[in-house]
Amino acid sequence: MYKVQPNDAKTNTNNKFRECFYLFARSGQITSLDELTVVMRSLGMSPTIQELAGYLKGKGGKMSFADFLEVMHIHSRAENLPNEVVAAFKAGDADKRGAIPARQLRNLLQNWGEGLSAREVDNIFREANVSNNGSVRYEDFVKIACAPVPDYY
Structure with a gap:
């Protein structure tokens, strides 16, 4: 019997997002516009400053990794x-x-x-x-x- 390893695109994407998130959000949360900007742009997104500020404000000024995944999902659907x-x-x-x-x-x-x-x-x-x-x-x-x-x- 063998163990199935999760190797689908969604898992790889989430791992890439997690790695980038924790690289720049060392406290475990994004708490500034600068941190959010660097993380999202490092992942190939091109959000405007207004979009970034809205995402951060919508999360009460602090963004956990789960919040960040939600924002990335929302933004990736808007940005094509x-x-x-x-x-x-x-x-x-x-x-x-x-x-x-x-x-x-x-x-x-x-x-x-x-x-x-x-x-x-x-x-x-x-x-x-x-x-x-x-x-x-x-x-x-x-x-x-x-x-x-x-x-x-």
């Missing part, structure tokens, strides 16, 4: 990064083609926001099977670019 990125591409797609020239995408990735290095863009293009001279269907590209990184990397 892939849809937001696709909407941004659509807003700039006057011809409604659903595609962007690879050179233009490279320029956006390297020169907007924090900007990626040429090597980082090359790696993303390789992973997404994008040719530098081709056209990129941005909905497909966003699915690949926003996919979680496997644990074995």
